[in-house]
Amino acid sequence: MKGKVFLVGAGPGAVDLLTLRAARLLSEAEVVFHDALVNAEILALAARAKLIPVGKRCGRFSTAQTFINKQLIDAARKHPVIVRLKGGDPMLFGRAQEEIDALTAAGIEVEVVPGITAALAASASLKVSLTRRGVARNVAFVTPRIGKMEAASDWLASAVAADTVVIYMGAGEAGAIALALIERGRSASTPVAVIENASLPTEHWRFGALRNLPALAENLGAGPAVIVLGQVLRERAQAEATVRELLRQAG
Numbered sequence: 191m192k193g194k195v196f197l198v199g200a201g202p203g204a205v206d207l208l209t210l211r212a213a214r215l216l217s218e219a220e221v222v223f224h225d226a227l228v229n230a231e232i233l234a235l236a237a238r239a240k241l242i243p244v245g246k247r248c249g250r251f252s253t254a255q256t257f258i259n260k261q262l263i264d265a266a267r268k269h270p271v272i273v274r275l276k277g278g279d280p281m282l283f284g285r286a287q288e289e290i291d292a293l294t295a296a297g298i299e300v301e302v303v304p305g306i307t308a309a310l311a312a313s314a315s316l317k318v319s320l321t322r323r324g325v326a327r328n329v330a331f332v333t334p335r336i337g338k339m340e341a342a343s344d345w346l347a348s349a350v351a352a353d354t355v356v357i358y359m360g361a362g363e364a365g366a367i368a369l370a371l372i373e374r375g376r377s378a379s380t381p382v383a384v385i386e387n388a389s390l391p392t393e394h395w396r397f398g399a400l401r402n403l404p405a406l407a408e409n410l411g412a413g414p415a416v417i418v419l420g421q422v423l424r425e426r427a428q429a430e431a432t433v434r435e436l437l438r439q440a441g
């Protein structure tokens with residue numbers, strides 16, 4: 191028999207930010223392969239499925255991509271509906287192409303179900319539009335993270351040029367990122383925000399300027415975080431700075 195593999199976006203965390211299609215497929219699936227980032231409430235929707243964690247958490251256990259591909263192919267030969275659940279949107283920073291290509295080469299049908307990506311969840315949490323008339327007409331989603339055996343990419347060029355930038359998988363190296371951006375010409379006063387666990391009850395964010403990014407990203411919790419930078423954040427960053435100053439004076 192030949193099953194079908196659905197690459198499904200789990201969204202940023204909150205269970206009610208899943209698409210209806212994702213929820214339906216989870217309830218129908220016999221097997222769900224999921225990233226470490228996907229939260230338990232979402233996995234609970236896969237009531238009849240065998241759940242198989244396949245890692246993908248910086249610095250912790252993660253399953254080799256070729257082995258994941260093989261597991262997906264094997265599962266599709268045994269079951270009709272297989273869900274490969276990925277945090278956020280599957281098509282951004284999720285190695286979806288490798289899975290699609292491996293499945294297609296094995297003659298297995300694939301369908302992709304989009305999800306809300308971290309950048310958009312962060313924008314909603316901050317209540318700051320990533321584009322704005324007269325201020326920002328483009329947005330770059332970038333990551334400084336380079337996988338093993340992967341060619342280096344000049345992510346900095348677009349992070350310097352874009353009006354608004356959302357940096358994935360970068361909070362752990364905020365110091366190096368701030369330095370590199372400033373060195374390449376991004377103003378040290380560019381407003382920035384760091385948002386952890388966007389969309390979850392545990393979400394929190396900090397605003398500041400690029401020059402203080404290292405301090406903003408310090409002592410984050412264990413959750414995933416994105417860095418946002420650009421002039422769209424200016425008013426919010428100034429308001430936060432005023433509040434901080436008032437709190438400091440109140441002592």
Ligand code: SAH
Binds near residue numbers: 281282311357414416
């Ligand atoms: N495909 C995912 C991204 C995978 S890379 C998506 O579309 O969102 C993993 C990175 O996403 C994390 O290191 C972090 O930078 C970001 N991320 C994922 N969920 C997040 C959340 N709820 N809040 C903030 N950042 C998040």
